[in-house]
Amino acid sequence: MDACTRQRTNYFGINVQFVDDNDKICINTIAVKDTKAQHGSDFLKTLIIDVLREYDIKFQQILSIVTDNASNMKTTIDKLNLDESLQNHRSNDDNVDDEEIVIDLETEETEYIALASQLKINHMRCAAHTLQLAIRDGLKEVHATQLIGKIRNIVVILRNPKIDGLLKRKAGKGAIIDQSTRWALCLWIQIMELETLLRQPHIVTVQLQSADLTPGVFLKEWKNLIFNLSKIEGPIAEGIRSSMIRRESLLLDNDILLAAIYIDPMYRILLSEEQMIRGRKSFYTVGLRMFNNNLEDNKVAGLCESQTITETKQNQTIIEILENTNDFEQFLDDEENKRSEPHLKSDLSDNDVALFKQNFENALTLVERFNRYSKLTVKEAIPKYPKIVQNSAWAVTALPPTQVSVERLFSALKIIKSDLRASLKDDILEAILYLRTNVQ
Structure with a gap:
């Protein structure tokens, strides 16, 4: 937005x-x-x-x-x-009395609390915008401010119509940035150094604008820029690098983003141990949410189908009764069929959550076996992941970092x-x- x-x-x-x-x-x-x-x-x-x-x-x-x-x-x-x-x-059919639900708050297997908290929308700060703020912070350093101020003054002078016309008459073209009559050698060297320094952030900015940028690739480009800036001496490079490190904590304060990086085999290594734990937990939460959503969708479809079947049976029963008022056995058969129809759950039970959690945890163990040595991008790796985690993996990978x-x-x-x-x-x-x- x-x-x-x-x-x-x-x-x-x-x-x-x-x-x-x-x-x-x-x-x-x-x-x-x-x-x-x-x-x-x-x-x-x-x-x-x-x-x-x-x-x-x-x-x-x-x-x-x-x-x-x-x-x-x-x-x-x-x-x-x-x-x-x-x-x-929740739909009206999902409403149940509080007395019918027993929740043990101290039991890890009970995931109702997590199921409620996961309905929170996470806020993701635009990575491209945050990078520009970090660059701006670095350029606030006194030396950079004075240098940019000098450049702006020169640009203002050269944009004067009289000077611009004079340059065109004398040289046959407009002002050239390194014209010796307007630029001191020391100032020109400083400008070239600044341009070289800002070239790498510019390249990363362009890469962050890619339409198919995944969260893992974003973090790789971000970390790579910090690494390159650490090799450059000077207050401007250090100012940009320190600002990026400071703002990185705000960018990664998004559990969905951590989950997306966690399932990326090439760039999972960039996460710390604490971030790995948060990403793994968040990924499970997304899986549980999607599992619950599927149950609700299946329930709605099942109720519609059940209602249609029931109405058909009732119509058939009425016709048969009209034709033969003594056909009580058919009526009993219909009642038996109604009672034998599977009961559709309104929400997750403890057993459902426990079984899902066990299967999901086992699948994550297999997911973590994919690493940088697999040489697979996240889009290539997801089809090879266990079926139970594939939909959740695609969902978090779709998160746009910008x-x-x-x-x-x-x-x-x-x-x-x-x-x-x-x-x-x-x-x-x-x-x-x-x-x-x-x-x-």
């Missing part, structure tokens, strides 16, 4: 990233809304809920939301987690809503962007 302004109109864009039935990670645009110059968390929360209901997206289907570091975005996600209308995801897809959406918005189309209506603009970004 992100916001932008175009033609003095404020827009809020929402993209979704998910895995389709063919295990392919997809990115779709679902909203480009005019916020009417409102940026408060309450308004944004209401807008997001309306969009989710429009597309019938359930709260428990959302693992994480990626935004920039703006405080209103963070507050919006916090309020979404506290919204009772979203938290109440919000670059929304930035691309706003780039398309800039092209479509040009100066000649400034009066384009919001619904038409949203429809055009929807077709442009979603239709292959």
Whole structure:
């Protein structure tokens, strides 16, 4: 999610990233809304809920939301987690009396508490945006500030029409950055050193904008940049590196992100022992959530099928009774069939959770046998993982470490809503962007 302004109109864009039935990670645009110059968390929360209901997206289907570091975005996600209308995801048929559920809070096998807490939406800070903030922190160093100030002063002078015209008449072209008459040798060397220093962060920034960026690759690029900056002497490099290390803890304060890196055989090694434990636990929580969602979906389908069968049997019974009022044996057979139909559970029981946990833990032992020596990317490794963890692995791998897809959406918005189309209506603009970004 992100916001932008175009033609003095404020827009809020929402993209979704998910895995389709063919295990392919997809990115779709679902909203480009005019916020009417409102940026408060309450308004944004209401807008997001309306969009989710429009597309019938359930709260428990959302693992994480990626935004920039703006405080209103963070507050919006916090309020979404506290919204009772979203938290109440159970159907009326699932309601049971509190006395019918016995929960031992001190028993690890009982996972009802984890099942409730996992419905929280995790907030992911945009990695590309965070990297730019770290670079900005490094450039705040006194030497860099003075150097950039000198460069800006020179640029202002060279953009003067008189000087620019003079340079074109004398040299036949505009100002060249290393022109000896305008640049002192010492200043030019410093600028070249700064350009060389910032070249690697620029390369990483471009790589973080990749559409198929996975969480494991993101962390590899992030750590690689820190490693390279540690080999460069100087206050600017040290300022960027220290800021990246400080901000890294905020980026990795997302259990879903840790789970996605945990199941990546090539880059699992980048996690600490504590992060490994958190990632493993979070991955199990995602698996348990998806297991419960499947039970609920199967229950709804089963109830519909059962109701259809029951109505058919009742209609057949009425016809037979009308034809033969003494056919009481058939009536008893129907009753026996009703009682022998399998009972559909409204939610997970302790036995279900214990069995699922045992099978999942055994599968994770096999997953951890895949490492860097396997020479498999995460997308190549997941089909080789045990079946019980594959869907969960695809789900966490779909987590986008950046919000670059929304930035691309706003780039398309800039092209479509040009100066000649400034009066384009919001619904038409949203429809055009929807077709442009979603239709292959």
